[in-house]
Amino acid sequence: MKKSMKVxxxxxxxxxxxxxxxxxxxFVLYMFPFFTVLLNSFKTKRDIISDPFAFVTRDGFxxxxxxxxxVKMNYLRAFSNSLIITASATALVTLFxxxxxxxxxxxxxxxxxxxxxxxxxxxxxxFQSLMIPLVIIYGxxxxxxxxxxxxxxxxxxxxxxxxxxxxxxxIKANVPLALEEAxxxxxxxxxxxxxxxxxxxxxxxxxxxxxxxxxxxWNDYLLPSLILxxxxxxxxxxxxxxxxxxxxADYGVIMAALVLTVTPxxxxxxxxxxxxxxxxxxxx
Amino acid sequence: MLLxxxxxxxxxxxxxxxxxxxxxxLTNGIKGQNFFRAGFFTPNLIGGVILGFIWQFIFQRILPxxxxxxxxxxxxxxxxxxxxSAFNALVTVSVWQLSxxxxxxxxxxxxxxxxxxxxxxxxxxxVGMRRMVSIIMPxxxxxxxxxxxxxxxxxxxxxxxxxxxTKGGPYGSTRLVAMHVYEKAFTSxxxxxxxxxxxxxxxxxxxxxxxxxxxxxxxxxxx
Numbered sequence: 001m002k003k004s005m006k007v008x009x010x011x012x013x014x015x016x017x018x019x020x021x022x023x024x025x026x027f028v029l030y031m032f033p034f035f036t037v038l039l040n041s042f043k044t045k046r047d048i049i050s051d052p053f054a055f056v057t058r059d060g061f062x063x064x065x066x067x068x069x070x071v072k073m074n075y076l077r078a079f080s081n082s083l084i085i086t087a088s089a090t091a092l093v094t095l096f097x098x099x100x101x102x103x104x105x106x107x108x109x110x111x112x113x114x115x116x117x118x119x120x121x122x123x124x125x126x127f128q129s130l131m132i133p134l135v136i137i138y139g140x141x142x143x144x145x146x147x148x149x150x151x152x153x154x155x156x157x158x159x160x161x162x163x164x165x166x167x168x169x170x171i172k173a174n175v176p177l178a179l180e181e182a183x184x185x186x187x188x189x190x191x192x193x194x195x196x197x198x199x200x201x202x203x204x205x206x207x208x209x210x211x212x213x214x215x216x217x218w219n220d221y222l223l224p225s226l227i228l229x230x231x232x233x234x235x236x237x238x239x240x241x242x243x244x245x246x247x248x249a250d251y252g253v254i255m256a257a258l259v260l261t262v263t264p265x266x267x268x269x270x271x272x273x274x275x276x277x278x279x280x281x282x283x284x
Numbered sequence: 285m286l287l288x289x290x291x292x293x294x295x296x297x298x299x300x301x302x303x304x305x306x307x308x309x310l311t312n313g314i315k316g317q318n319f320f321r322a323g324f325f326t327p328n329l330i331g332g333v334i335l336g337f338i339w340q341f342i343f344q345r346i347l348p349x350x351x352x353x354x355x356x357x358x359x360x361x362x363x364x365x366x367x368x369s370a371f372n373a374l375v376t377v378s379v380w381q382l383s384x385x386x387x388x389x390x391x392x393x394x395x396x397x398x399x400x401x402x403x404x405x406x407x408x409x410x411v412g413m414r415r416m417v418s419i420i421m422p423x424x425x426x427x428x429x430x431x432x433x434x435x436x437x438x439x440x441x442x443x444x445x446x447x448x449x450t451k452g453g454p455y456g457s458t459r460l461v462a463m464h465v466y467e468k469a470f471t472s473x474x475x476x477x478x479x480x481x482x483x484x485x486x487x488x489x490x491x492x493x494x495x496x497x498x499x500x501x502x503x504x505x506x507x
Contacts, residue, residue: 020314026306027323030380033338034326036346052346053353124493126441128462129486132469132479219331221444222466237333241448244337251341258337265329273322 034262041065041255048251065256072247073257077232078239079264085148085224085235086217089155093213097160098202101167102194106180116168119161127158127222135226151227151235155217163209170205171198218265236261285484288461291371292439295378299435300428302383307390321391325384332381332444339377340364340449367457370450374458377445382438386431393427422505429500433493440489461485 040048042061047054069075104116134154139145175198183193199206221237228234234242240261247253306324310317327335343363351359363369397420405419443462446452452459452467459467465485469478 016312016314019309019312023306023309023314023320027320030324030327030384033342033380036342037338040341048345052349124437124490126437126462126482126486126489128441128443128465129479129482132465132475132482135470136475215329219329219333221331221333221447226470237331240337241333244448251345254337255341258334261334262330266326269322269326269329 037255037258040251041259043252043255045250045252048255062252065252066260069243069253069257069260072253073239073243073260074231075239075260078234078236081148081233082218082236085152085155086214089152089159089217090210090213092152093156093159093163094206094210096156097163097209098167098199098206099194100160101164101171102198104164104168105171116164120165122161123165131222131226138227145227146230146233148228148233151224154223154227155220158223159213159216163213166209167202167205170202175201215265236264285461285488287371287458288440291375291378291442291460292436294375295382295439296432296435298375298379299382299386299439300431302379303386303431304390304424306383306387307394310387311391311394321388324387327381328385332442333448335377335381336445336448339373339445343373343449364450365454367454370454370458374446374450377449378439378442381445382435386435389431389434390424390427393424397423422503425500425504429497429504432496432500436493436496437489440485 036052039055040052042063042065044062047058050058100119104112135145138150138154144150179197179201180193183197188196219237220235221241224235224238225241228238240257243257244254247257310321310324347359348362350356351361363373401423402415402419405415410419441462442460443466446458446460446463450458452463461481462485465478465482468474468481
């Protein structure tokens with residue numbers, strides 16, 4: 001047996017150490033941008049320009065940036081807009097796509113076959129190829145833009161095909177037909193079978209899709225920017241963008257605004273970290 | 285369009301290389317690997333608009349200061365002020381953002397790999413590079429297919445980062461196709477031309493990812 005293959009040999013330990021340091025260095029490089037933004041969000045503009053790395057500065061740590069950014073970008077309003085839109089769109093997408101996938105898998109008729117094929121194929125269509133007709137029809141012809149409900153509706157539409165596709169795969173592989181038959185024999189109708197038997201079994205996939213959809217809706221910029229223009233209903237990314245355009249020279253306040261925008265999703269992720277990392281590793 | 289193709293090619297290559305490497309390093313059972321995985325995934329949690337702003341600050345203020353302090357020539361001027369380095373900046377940010385997500389998929393692939401095969405290979409004397417090329421890579425083909433597909437579609441459609449990091453500049457040198465479509469349609473109001481370009485983008489994405497999936501599936505092996 002070679003020396004290096006011995007369990008716990010010196011060479012193996014050295015190898016593990018080197019490995020650890022390689023990962024540590026990469027990790028520091030990955031985190032570097034967040035760190036600098038956080039550090040500089042506590043500084044005045046003068047200090048940022050003179051030395052962005054310094055921990056000890058002439059003006060000391062200031063919290064003024066945060067209060068300024070909070071007020072000027074209308075943080076609470078943007079945050080609640082984002083929250084309403086993300087929450088309702090995610091809930092509806094999850095429900096509709098699960099129901100749709102269930103129908104496609106269990107009722108194999110010509111209608112479901114054609115539609116499921118079309119829906120899977122539509123995953124590949126880039127958003128840019130649809131956005132111009134979307135804006136012309138919904139904006140110029142129907143005048144439906146500038147409502148939060150329109151944005152929710154569109155988020156649902158664009159996320160449906162991917163979610164349905166993933167649910168379909170899961171139902172085919174992991175939901176036993178025997179359970180549904182048992183439920184039918186016990187007197188459950190279609191809807192009761194779905195909500196009380198099938199939907200609870202979709203748990204892991206639902207978790208994965210909820211995370212992916214929440215991230216997509218919360219962070220989306222292009223679609224909301226086309227739909228929403230009224231200042232009252234801007235989402236967080238939109239209001240950050242507008243804010244940046246107005247105050248781009250005032251670095252301290254900008255950094256504080258970025259920290260404020262990033263915080264909610266990071267907190268959510270950290271709070272759900274155990275669950276979410278398990279869910280995310282099952283991404284298709 | 286050529287610029288976009290170049291961007292997509294370079295990004296897809298680098299994203300998958302970095303992600304695969306990270307996944308490989310993070311499945312060796314070192315201490316705190318869950319913490320590291322979560323850390324590398326973090327850029328994915330944040331929208332492209334915000335990431336673009338963060339990196340704009342890094343490229344404009346932080347790196348030039350670093351260059352001045354250390355004397356490293358590559359950071360002497362802001363990367364965003366010169367066309368070729370602005371392209372590099374865009375690729376850097378894309379790789380930084382996407383590699384964490386792809387890493388998770390590769391990790392899932394590594395975890396799903398059968399230990400019997402790896403053990404049999406090590407008994408047969410396959411170690412180091414040999415183990416990587418002849419055993420691990422073929423078994424990971426399904427993960428490669430998914431990751432390359434996802435990076436392809438993401439990079440073809442990238443808009444947020446492009447908008448907030450470089451705004452297409454300097455001198456329109458980093459205006460990727462998504463941004464071009466947007467500007468044609470909504471800035472200069474040429475809906476027809478914009479839509480034609482968008483349709484071309486769609487065909488391009490469809491053809492390239494179709495070929496990629498077909499070729500990938502052919503290479504899949506049963507363990």
